[in-house]
Amino acid sequence: MKKLVISGLLIAANIFAMSDFELAQKNDEVMSGFEDSSSIMTMTLVNAKGQMRIRSMKSISLEKEGGDKSLIEFLSPADVKGTKFLNYEHAKKDDDQWLYLPALKRVKRISSKNKSGSFMGSEFSYEDLSSFNIDKYDFKKEDAKKEILNGKEVYKVQRVPNYKYSGYTKQVSYIDVNTFLNYQVDYYDRKKSLLKSAYFSQYKKINGVYRVGKIHIKNFQNNKESTLVWDNETVKNGLKNKDFHKRVLKK
Numbered sequence: 001m002k003k004l005v006i007s008g009l010l011i012a013a014n015i016f017a018m019s020d021f022e023l024a025q026k027n028d029e030v031m032s033g034f035e036d037s038s039s040i041m042t043m044t045l046v047n048a049k050g051q052m053r054i055r056s057m058k059s060i061s062l063e064k065e066g067g068d069k070s071l072i073e074f075l076s077p078a079d080v081k082g083t084k085f086l087n088y089e090h091a092k093k094d095d096d097q098w099l100y101l102p103a104l105k106r107v108k109r110i111s112s113k114n115k116s117g118s119f120m121g122s123e124f125s126y127e128d129l130s131s132f133n134i135d136k137y138d139f140k141k142e143d144a145k146k147e148i149l150n151g152k153e154v155y156k157v158q159r160v161p162n163y164k165y166s167g168y169t170k171q172v173s174y175i176d177v178n179t180f181l182n183y184q185v186d187y188y189d190r191k192k193s194l195l196k197s198a199y200f201s202q203y204k205k206i207n208g209v210y211r212v213g214k215i216h217i218k219n220f221q222n223n224k225e226s227t228l229v230w231d232n233e234t235v236k237n238g239l240k241n242k243d244f245h246k247r248v249l250k251k
Contacts, residue, residue, distance in 0.1 A: 020157045021139040026180040027173075028134055034209045036062045039233035041072070045122055048223040055080060055120075059230075061131070062239050066091050068131045069244040080120065084249050091135040094163060097126055100249035107249050116167025123196060123217040123226040127167055137171075138162050146177060149184060153177045168195070179203075181210060194220055206235050 018026070043055040055077065061070040067089035074080040082102035089095050097110035115126040137159035144155040154174040161168055169192050174184040182200050189195040197220070202213025216227045 017143040020144050023144050023155050023157050023175050024134050027175050027182055030180050030210050034235040036237050036239035037235045038237050039230045042229045044227040046225040089130045091133050095130050112165040123219045136163055149174045
């Protein structure tokens with residue numbers, strides 16, 4: 001009888017075991033279906049000495065098959081007001097990204113080679129600003145392992161960017177075993193050293209879809225930190241492709 005019980009437990013464990021790829025799919029599913037979103041964002045930058053800078057932005061995004069589109073406009077302070085960032089995500093090729101600089105009244109295209117660079121002096125890179133797309137990563141085939149992270153039971157999922165100019169050799173994410181929401185991502189640089197960690201919190205359901213409310217990044221190599229907080233977010237607003245055309249950058 002004991003052998004039968006043990007065999008039954010092993011079969012059950014295998015049924016519910018999931019690979020890194022399957023968990024990434026689950027995470028993508030619970031965050032999909034918002035159609036489009038609009039929000040006010042607050043970005044807080046903290047340097048190695050603890051000095052703080054705060055920026056306000058407006059953000060809109062459009063959920064698209066094959067890659068989302070997003071537009072960020074800085075509202076304050078004065079030195080960055082009017083700066084706009086437009087991103088077209090692509091699943092099978094490099095993203096298209098543009099930055100409008102109001103002081104120069106010109107649009108600058110962000111080259112693929114520069115996407116690992118800092119976005120507006122923050123610890124977010126241009127690469128980080130694309131929404132998560134499974135097709136851009138390779139995953140281990142083995143079943144994911146469980147850990148306890150800050151009192152939560154999570155799956156530890158490793159993913160390796162498969163696009164040419166990534167600034168990361170790998171990313172390790174920690175996904176809640178019950179909700180499949182992502183709570184932390186560790187980023188490893190080109191030397192395979194831990195560069196920074198991003199902490200995801202303040203999740204909320206809006207029209208039945210999970211949206212993250214806060215992302216805090218800590219860079220362990222330069223001791224700088226950056227935080228993004230979403231306020232007054234709405235989804236399914238009826239935004240269209242034309243709202244993300246390149247011509248809106250100069251408006």
